[in-house]
Amino acid sequence: xxxxxxxxxxxxxxxxxxxxxxxxxxxxxxxxxxxxxxxxxxxxxxxxxxxxxxxxxxxxxxxxxxxxxxxxxxxxxxxxxxxxxxxxxxxxxxxxxxxxxxxxxxxxxxxxxxxxxxxxxxxxxxxxxxxxxxxxxxxxx
Numbered sequence: 001x002x003x004x005x006x007x008x009x010x011x012x013x014x015x016x017x018x019x020x021x022x023x024x025x026x027x028x029x030x031x032x033x034x035x036x037x038x039x040x041x042x043x044x045x046x047x048x049x050x051x052x053x054x055x056x057x058x059x060x061x062x063x064x065x066x067x068x069x070x071x072x073x074x075x076x077x078x079x080x081x082x083x084x085x086x087x088x089x090x091x092x093x094x095x096x097x098x099x100x101x102x103x104x105x106x107x108x109x110x111x112x113x114x115x116x117x118x119x120x121x122x123x124x125x126x127x128x129x130x131x132x133x134x135x136x137x138x139x140x141x
Contacts, residue, residue, distance in 0.1 A: 004061040007031070013074060016046035016054045032064045045070045052077040072115045075131040078108045089136020097136035105129055105139070 008031055014023065019042040021035040028035060038058070045068065046054045052073035059067045072078075080087065082104045089097030109116075109124035116124050129139055 004063065004065065006059055007062050008060040010058045010060070011055055012058065013053050013055050014042065014046075016049040016052045016073070017043050018050075019043055019046075028058065031060045031066075033058075033060055033066045034064075038066065038068070041068055042070070049073055051081065072112050075108065075112050075128055076135055078111055079104075079128070079132055079135065079137070082107055083137070085137075087135075092134060092136030095136065096138050098138070099140050100132045100137045102139060102141050105132070 010027060010031070012024065012027060019039040021039060024038060025035055028038060042056055045056075046052075053076075054073050055071045057069040057071070059069070061067075076088070079085075079100060083098060083100050085098045087097065089095045105125045105128050106121065109121055109128045112128065113119070113121065113124050116127055118124055118127070132139060
């Protein structure tokens with residue numbers, strides 16, 4: 001069986017279970033895929049992760065067919081859930097956006113580990129801590 005020719009690979013960050021033609025049309029419309037079909041598939045794949053921003057890698061083929069690969073929620077989204085914050089600092093480095101404890105970092109790292117470029121939990125915690133600092137959060141023991 002011949003393989004389909006890939007014309008484009010697009011990564012999108014969308015709210016889980018909330019994709020609609022209006023939110024994805026600007027990015028996927030020019031590729032000619034069926035937007036309603038994409039939204040239905042994405043919403044089914046992410047329905048259990050509502051409240052998170054979940055990246056999706058969309059592979060578009062020459063015949064306008066597509067495949068969706070859903071990744072883990074973004075690190076910032078997981079940090080917001082664990083800390084109970086609505087977001088980070090409006091001016092990271094100048095104003096604190098809140099506090100994340102060292103006990104909360106491994107929780108986020110374990111959830112995000114499949115998408116990180118390491119298999120070591122200690123290194124994953126350092127990556128998550130870097131994201132928290134870039135969000136303007138203080139890390140407290």
